[in-house]
Amino acid sequence: MKTLYLDAFSGMSGDMFLGALIDLGVDIHDIEAELKKLHVSGYTLTAERIAKSAIYGTNFDVVLDSGEEKDHGFIEHREQEHHGHHHGRHLDDIVKLIENSQLSETVKKHAISIFQDIGRAESKVHNVPLNEVHFHEVGALDSIVDIVGSCIAMELLGVDDVKCSTITDGTGFIDVAHGRMPVPVPAVSQMLTERTIPVKQNVNVHTELLTPTGLGIVKEFVSEFSSLDQNDDIQKIGYGFGKRDTGLFNALRVFILEKTDSHIDVSGTHDQVVQIETNIDDQTAESLGYAMDKLLANGALDAFFIPIQMKKNRPGTKLTLLVKKQDQDKLTELVFKYTTAKGVRYIPYERTIMQRSFEKITYKNMPVRIKIASFKAVKRITPEYEDCKEIADKFDLSLDTVYDNIKKRYQG
Numbered sequence: 001m002k003t004l005y006l007d008a009f010s011g012m013s014g015d016m017f018l019g020a021l022i023d024l025g026v027d028i029h030d031i032e033a034e035l036k037k038l039h040v041s042g043y044t045l046t047a048e049r050i051a052k053s054a055i056y057g058t059n060f061d062v063v064l065d066s067g068e069e070k071d072h073g074f075i076e077h078r079e080q081e082h083h084g085h086h087h088g089r090h091l092d093d094i095v096k097l098i099e100n101s102q103l104s105e106t107v108k109k110h111a112i113s114i115f116q117d118i119g120r121a122e123s124k125v126h127n128v129p130l131n132e133v134h135f136h137e138v139g140a141l142d143s144i145v146d147i148v149g150s151c152i153a154m155e156l157l158g159v160d161d162v163k164c165s166t167i168t169d170g171t172g173f174i175d176v177a178h179g180r181m182p183v184p185v186p187a188v189s190q191m192l193t194e195r196t197i198p199v200k201q202n203v204n205v206h207t208e209l210l211t212p213t214g215l216g217i218v219k220e221f222v223s224e225f226s227s228l229d230q231n232d233d234i235q236k237i238g239y240g241f242g243k244r245d246t247g248l249f250n251a252l253r254v255f256i257l258e259k260t261d262s263h264i265d266v267s268g269t270h271d272q273v274v275q276i277e278t279n280i281d282d283q284t285a286e287s288l289g290y291a292m293d294k295l296l297a298n299g300a301l302d303a304f305f306i307p308i309q310m311k312k313n314r315p316g317t318k319l320t321l322l323v324k325k326q327d328q329d330k331l332t333e334l335v336f337k338y339t340t341a342k343g344v345r346y347i348p349y350e351r352t353i354m355q356r357s358f359e360k361i362t363y364k365n366m367p368v369r370i371k372i373a374s375f376k377a378v379k380r381i382t383p384e385y386e387d388c389k390e391i392a393d394k395f396d397l398s399l400d401t402v403y404d405n406i407k408k409r410y411q412g
Ligand SMILES: O=C([S-])c1cc(C(=O)S)c[n+]([C@@H]2O[C@H](COP(=O)(O)O)[C@@H](O)[C@H]2O)c1
Pocket: 013, 014, 071, 072, 073, 074, 075, 076, 122, 125, 143, 174, 176, 177, 178, 181, 185, 186, 187, 188, 208, 211, 212, 213, 214
């Protein structure tokens, strides 16, 4: 399970997000090549590895051929057209541009959804119908590249999940084409009305840290807001720098986290766990399946469904979770978040578990983790399924053959 974690201690913008993903290893040329499928010209992508506060990260920018200032005037409305500016694009034009491109369906879906979210907020703030929200041409080009580029970079990165810290914004006012705006800027404040997203203000920063594009990306991809978890194994870190001078370290820090079986604490042979149970009769099977994925991804040691008969002759489902004692509250909250349950039951259990450790060997030049489980004189070894599957797929072998050969090789 690969997770992208956004540590938004200095807010987030499209440039910071793209810079951070490039810093993690996404190739800027791959992003550029995909963006060409939009058939839009007039810009160049730049990514420079620089140090700020002696910490190296990536400074990403979209340089417009026109050389115009691009960070003021993200969205203007129809009034501008009446004053003779006809060079903008409406939301519909941008949606059509994306839909008619050769980008992947996933990239199209995410990018359109982000544009619509920002468009809805601008429509409300400036009191114009959604189809009349008008993207100023310069701002639009930068936004198209930032938003579509971010969705492309996400696809290239290939993670299973995205989590985010509380997002810090600044305070005070910023000056844009239309005048002075309070921070959080109006579009950001409006976008926060639809979902509970933890945003706090740093009173020592007197500028904007969280832009509409940054929040749009967060709302589209993030499934959970939380701190780093003790079971998260940090594999890689990237920094994407922000452009504003905040007086502090202005960057988005991102982590690639990997959660595997090997992270279950198995140091002792006895431990205490809690079984959480609840009966559900009003949730679809599709949504229950999703809930199970979330519970397992967030620390449940085991989770299963049992079909049951409930009141009023309703067929229902009993959800059973096994969790560590210290995770009881966290998992209870997630049960309430992802299922329709209104109450849960707890049963504390004493457990005896085999002690487990891991070793690594290579087979056919590929790494294989071997799980060693022992209890008193009993010792059992099991090659990790995911590693064996990869070898079986690559060399067109049956899974059993790979298992047997690896066990023989390990036992020597
Ligand atoms: O020009 C307009 S209408 C404008 C509106 C708003 C509102 O909040 S409403 C905000 N901004 C600012 O423009 C830049 C660009 O934003 P990106 O999301 O493209 O990075 C940013 O500072 C916005 O706060 C402009």
